[in-house]
Amino acid sequence: MLKPLNTVTRELISLDGLWFFALDTSGLAEPWAGPLQTALEAPVPASYNDIFADQAIHDHVGWVWYQRTVRVPRGWKGQRVVIRVDAATHEGAVYVNENPVARHIGGYTPFEADITQLVAPGEEFRLTIGVNNELTNVTIPPGAVYVDSLGRRKQSYRHDFYNYAGLARSVHLYSTPTQHIDDVTVRAGVDEGTGVVDYEVLSHGPALVHVQLQDASGHVVAQSDGGSGVLRVPDAELWRPGAGYLYTLIVQLRAADTIVDEYNVKVGIRSVKVEGDKFLINGEPFYFRGFGKHEDSAIRGRGFDPALLVHDFALMKWAGANSFRTSHYPYAEEFLDYADRHGVVVIDETAAVGLNLAIGGGVHGNALEKSFSPTMFNSETQAAHAQAIRELIARDKNHPSVVMWSIANEPESVEEGARDYFAPLAALTRELDPTRPITYANEHRGTFSSDVVADLVDVLSLNRYYGWYADTGDLRAAEVHLETELRGWQEKFGKPIIITEYGADTLAGLHSILDQPWSEEFQRGLLDVYHRVFDRVDAVIGEQVWNFADFQTKAEITRVDGNRKGVFTRDRRPKDAAHVLRARWTAATARA
Ligand code: GCB
DSSP, rough: OOOOOOOOOEEEEEOOOOEEEEEGGGOOOOOGGGGOOOEEEEEEESSSSTTTSSSSHHHHOEEEEEEEEOOOOGGGGTTTEEEEEEBBBEEEEEEEEEEEEEEEEEETTOOOOOGGGGGOTTEEEEEEEEEOOOOOSSSSSSSSSEEEETHHHHOSSSSSSSOOOOOOOOOOEEOOSEEOOOOEEEEEEEETTTEEEEEEEEEEOOOOOEEEEEOOTOOOEEEEESSEEEEEEEOOOOTTBBBBBEEEEEEEEEEEEEEEEEEEEEEEOOOOETTEEEEEEETTEOOEEEEEOOOOTTTBBOOOOOHHHHHHHHHHHHHHHOOOOOSSSSOOHHHHHHHHHHHHHEEEEEOOOOTTTTTTEEEEEOOOSSSSSSSSSSSHHHHHHHHHHHHHHHHHTTTTTTEEEEEEESSSSSSSSHHHHHHHHHHHHHHHOOOOEEEEOOOOTTTTTSSSSSSGGEEEEOOOBTTBBBBBTHHHHHHHHHHHHHHHHHHHHHOEEEEEHHHHOOOOTTTOSSSOTSSSSHHHHHHHHEEEEHHHHHEEEEEEEESSSSOOOOOOOOOOSSSOOOOOOOOOOOOOOHHHHHHHHHHHHHHH
């Protein structure tokens, strides 16, 4: 699915701004059939939950409706007109006047509809988008809707971040010519210094494909005709961590001497490979330093905000980070575009979080029931998960910053059923993208001796909380237990290990001279312990702290206005631990 762009043949209109907004409880039978009767207006992009001073809207379970009018530019005569929704969390339904045009399940990937036949250049139409936030045992992520003792519908879920909903990313109207480029896939690699760029173009109509690869100053370095081919770039300038050099692939559909359609894709030439217990980028061992993040901020919830995007990247750079994981869902495409340009390395994760009855909200419990069973996470869940993988790869396959796919976060990985569930999904990921390693983030019940999934992936991503959920407050025990475990993984698998989560909840401003959980000193002390261990275990090739910043969760007695494992507060001020990371990571950057 191509991101909409302005090119010489395509135009793009942002539909971001204030839309009319109503809950489905407003008694509207068919909200799309006419103007929405409401006094509420909601910003797009933003999650709607924290926008209004209204508990009922915050807690709403079910559909909400967004509506606005849109005028099709009169210059779009003879063009194809498409409406594109970057994300509707978790289900979206789009109506043009009274016509349903698109329906999509999966809250973090885009969808679109060709509405050419329903609209006229120069004229207005009514655009209504329904968004449903319900999660069930067959959605990704999963959840359950139930009716409480007071007869109210409630949503439960096992992931440790608030179920923000709505139109949290942009909506666009765009045009393409009727003969148009449908998709472009680029796979770049390096062959002894020569950049090798495989491309494939899917197009609609008889026009012929011509491609040109330009360097960053606009010089053509290679070109070719035909829907697929290989471009070779001698002495290519590589895309590297910290230096995101990008070429541009200009894809044209040509008929006689005219350009029928044009689309551009940024291309970073780099190779990625796992060899033994090393993760190689351009043939050199890479060490991941960074964070698990969230798209989360006050008021906006998960709403995309370019100010926050640039600020978060600036703070990661300040800390000396070179990478992050899109825990626990695909982030707005703008994150990946930025990471591509700035050489930031990304582990790209699906929204498959919470497939584990033994944990709830990150807190370890006991499963009374099997996670993978016909009545819980079943073949329908697996089909939804497969679709989430397809949509993630379709959207993000061309980003050089993405070096690995994470197919799930902390699924049940000890039960026998886990293997039957995951083996086909791992195979599917490899089939869709043979060029990138795959991983999944493992939780602590899945040890090197009990986990039944780890051999399906290339990199062992471990989320570990010694000193916090285990050995609470006891950093000496944490150090011993962490090291013993990491050595066990190293010896059994011989694969690279990234600690994709480690950290401690910390209330900014709480201090103690003792090993006191929740204090700033404890968070620093815990990071120091982990770092000592990482430096002693060879197979460890990465450390990503949980979390970059404090973030909102559902109401829980183990959470204080959300999860406080941030190294920065929710408004992005550093806790003491941020300085520990900065000292360690900037020194490592200086050595490299
Ligand atoms: C985890 C989860 C993450 C939680 C974290 C915690 O293992 O992957 O989503 O937020 O623990 O803080 O409990």
